[in-house]
Structure formats: C-alpha cells, structure tokens
Amino acid sequence: MSAELKHKQATAPAVQVRGLNVVYATNQGDLPAVRQVDLDIEARKITGIIGESGSGKSTLVMAMMNAVGKPGQIVSGSVEVLGVGDMLSIDRERQRKARGKELGLVFQAAQNSLNPLRRIGHQVLDLGRSHDVKDLRDLLRKAKDLLTRLGMDADRVLASYQHELSGGMRQRVGIMFALILDAKIVILDEATTALDMLSQASVLEIVRELHKERGLTTILVTHDMGVVADMADRVVVMYGGEIVEEGPSEFVLSHPAHPYTQGLVRAIPRISGDIDRAVPLQGAPADLKTYLEPGCPFYQRCPVAMPKCQESRPTSLAVSQDRKVACFKVTDHD
C-alpha cells in the first residue's frame, strides 16, 4: 500500500492544467488564445511546447503562473502545481511566493526583463529580499556561479546595468533569474531565440545539465522542432490555442499523427535529413477568424481535411498509453 502510494507520488504530474481558457479582448472581439487545454507536465522531464508563432504557447505558460497581462484574462480552468496548489485560486501572497521560488520563468521578452535603472546585482538582492532569503551573500554567490556557467564574466555582469549588456547576455541573465531561487519547475519561453546558433547550443546544453543535476521539471517553449528533437522527453504541439498532439518526443517526431505535426516535421531539414526535401507549411497561421470557426482550427490548411472537420471540432483523445491527438482522421478509426 505504502509502496503504491510512493509510486503514485513519484509519478504525480508537476503541473496539472485542466479546462484552461484564456481570452484577449481585442477591438475585433474576444480572441480565445488558449482553449480548453488539459495538460499534465510530468515531473523531472523536459517537456517541449511547440507551435507556430501565435499558437498560444506564451499565453499558456503565462497562465500557468497566473500572470496573463491585460487585455488577456483567464476565463476558466485550474493549474494545480505540485506542492503549491491551484495557482488560479490560492491567495495572492502565496501566488507571489510561488512565482520565482517554485516556478521559474524566462519569458519571451527576457531581453527586456530587467529594471534599466538598477544594477543586476541589486536586482538579485531585491529578488532575495522579496522571497525572504536569509543569506543574501550566498544568493550573490549562487548568481555568480550561474552566470559563470552560462559563460559570462559574473562580476562584470552583476555590476552592470541592462543597457551595458548585449541581447544574448540579457537573455542569459534572465535564465539566471529563473534558476537562482532553486525553483523546481523551470519554464523557458523562447529563451534562446535571441542567441546565435552556437551560443544557443551551449545554453541549451547548460539547461540540460542543470535539469539533470537539480532534478528539475523543465518546460521548453519553442517554434524550433530541432530544439525539441535535441532536448525534450515529451512534446506538446499547439495550434490555434489548442493542444493538437502530445506524446514522447521520439515517437511524435518519428511518427507524427496530426497533419499539423506532420507538416512541422517535414518543414525541418534537420529532421527530414535533406534540405531539398524540407517542405514549408502551406497557408497562414491561425488568426482571429480561424479561432472563431466551429470546426477544426487546422481545417483551412489541412491536406487531408474531411467535410466533418469544417463542422465540428475534434477533441483530444488517447491513441496509445501516453499519446493524445485531436484529429478525426486519426481518432475515427472504426
């Protein structure tokens, strides 16, 4: 019995998203940027969230921290974080404490994530004081270690203002801020996008090392299939605010089931192995109109669409033990 309980705890998801809906109020109407998302983030794994720009990845991860900015609003759902509770309903002070300490986020605009009028070192101290860190000198030491690992001159960086650092350096500083309070769940939203290929590879390598060392639960948001292939244990594919496919990355990448995932995989020369055979995805990414249509959001661009796909929306169904797909073509076998 107790062994069973232990096993259950060990495999309990680090983050459990249920029925999440987020809308942005725009002048053309409400845009449902995240729609009816159910998602389990497995503890101690690297989960890649992939999709074209505008598919709702950033909104999803911001909603996990209950930090969706105006004009966005979380309409419904729950985000159960292991050891914290439902981020969407616990009181504000506990939410604040969880941010940074339990959930570390490097968000997409990490290059501009620093107060331009304060030295980086001071901002580290501000963070420590906000989270009641007793030993602030130790915190600075940790900051230095992380910065050094990320390939920077730590003392110089801590004494610098944001404008004295390059875009890539700022992004690494953003990563340092997400890790410094030893958050167990770390979310990197396009955290390496501003870096050149070489430093991107080295930063990802460090992320992978830290992930292993600290037993982290890592969420990597990216639009680069190559990054997912290199790093992720699991992959979550988003389109038009919905999760269209998810599963272990090796299987999803080698045998993509959803036509959208297939398109993404075909578009990556590194995966198809041959640049000439890389086929870019046809058509434009989902926009407000697509969001509001009753059918499958991918219908317009889908090479294998059926009449049914225009009328109703496919729900996400398990096709094997740990793999889910939202596509009539895949799930309507019988």
Add this chain to the structure above:
Amino acid sequence: MKIVMIRFVKRLIAGLIMILVVASFTFLLVRLMPGDPVQAKYDQLLLNGLTPIQAMDEVRVMYGFIPHQPLWIQYVHYLSQILHLNLGQSISYEGTPVMRIILGAAPWTIILVLTGTIASFIVGVLAGVIAAIKRNSLAGSAITISGSVLHGIPLFVMALFLAYVLTTIYAILPFGAPYNAALTPGFNGPFLSSLARHALLPVFTYALSSYGGWLLTMKSSVISVLGDDFILASEVRGLKTSTRIGYIAHNAILPLFTILALSIGFMFGGSLFIEDIFDYPGLGNLLVNAINSRDYPLMSGAFLLITVAVIASNIITDFLYSVVDPRIRR
C-alpha cells in the same frame, strides 16, 4: 563620471553662448528702440543744463555705453561692463545700480518659484502615481479630473479667484506686500511668520497652477511604464509589491525631470503673472514696472538676469538628470 563631466562642460559652453546672444540682443534692442532712449536721455540732460561731456558721462553710467561712438565700441564696452557685473543705473530709481535692485528682487521670485514648484511637483507626482494605479476606480478618476480641471484654468483666472475667496470673502490671508510693514525685518518670529503668511497666497496659486501638469504627466508616464516588459518580469519573479512600486516610480519619474528642465523658463513666466497680480516684489514685478516706466537699463538687466537664471537651472537640472539615469552615463 567622465562622460557626465564632458556633457556638463558642453552644456556650460552652450549656455554661455546663449547668454552672449541674449546680452547682444538686449543691447541691440535698447539701441534700436524707436526714439533711441539713450539719445533721448542725452538730449534731455543737455536741456537740463549739463555740458555735453557731463551729459555723456551721465548716460554712460546709466546705460553702460556711450552715444556718438561707433556701435561696435559701444558693444564691447557694454559686454565688458556686464563681465564686471555692472548693469548700469536705473532711471526710475534715480541713480541706484541696476544690479542692486535686481538682487533685491530676486529672492522673492526664487522663494515663489522654488517652493511653488517643489510643492506642486511632490503632490502632483504622488497623485499621478495613485491616479495611474487606481485608474479604473472612482478615486483614481476623481484625482485625474482634479488635475485636468486645474491644468485647464488660466493662471490669472485662478489667481483672481483665489485672491477673491481667500482675501476678500474669507479674509484669511493678506493681499499684496511681502510682509507686514509694521514689523522690523530680521530673524525674528513675528516677521518670519508674517513673511510666510504673505507668501502663502502667491505660492499656493503658483503650486495649484502647475499641479495638474505634473499629475497628468506622471500618470501617463506610470501607465507607460506599467506596460513595460520588466514590470511583467518583476511580477513573474514574485517581487514584493513595494519593490515593484519602487521600480515603477523610479522609471516613471525620470521623463519628468526633462520636463522640469524644459519648463523652468515657463515657471518664470508664471511667476511674472502672479507677482503682478498679487503685487509681490519679485523679478517679474520689477520687469513689468521697468517696462511701464521705460526704465531701459533696468529692463535689459532684469531680462538678462532672468535668462542667466533659466539657463543655469537648465544646466543644473540636466546635470542632476545624468546623475539619476545610468543610461546617460555611458
């Protein structure tokens, strides 16, 4: 720090050039004035029975330059006099050096502008922060409206209204004169309190007239900072609310220093109005009187000194700005 100094020196040089331009301008103004006041004074002195040489000496002392000399010699003479802080003698205050009259009037204006600006800046900025953070609430809207209304009322209307209410209807405050003439000036209680009571109405009017501007500017500045990515980042990192408000306020207030520097000229303009209405003996009042009595030496002296004051405060504000904003320091 070196960059700050270079910037400072550049500003200083630009300021000196500006002062030279203004000095040249006032020189030409007096020389080219219809009816040539210098010549007129000279003729008048001759009529009063002075010899040409006496009259010429008299005029030179008064205006700082000599008629019947080539213009450029007059100009050089005038500039060298200014360098010796000699602005000539007043006509209306017979024989008193202009410099002494101006230095007597300057403190009143400085008190008025300085206290009025500091008071309105502090209150306006704080109210602006609240108006921005609580902009969707009743209190926030009320604060914003107070700013818009006060900002929209012309200065002289506000001054007359306040004077009417506070000195005539309720007679709480004295009107006119900088202090009760029955008291002996000095560092004693009754005199100082009389001084403060007399200053209250002009200072209050002055502060009230600039409060709305600070409030509205600070509000929009805070709102724009609230939309910045680093504010969202500070929320995502779980910084304390007090720390975040500090970040917001610090970033939002910086543009206001630029505006402060730019508006120092206008502040003297406002002071001129108020001193005139409340008959308060500052530089503005002096300038108006000088204009009314055609006291050209006093007029150009006051004009020159106000210019110097504006330029100097601009340079100081700019220097302070580069100290508070690290981005300028590179």
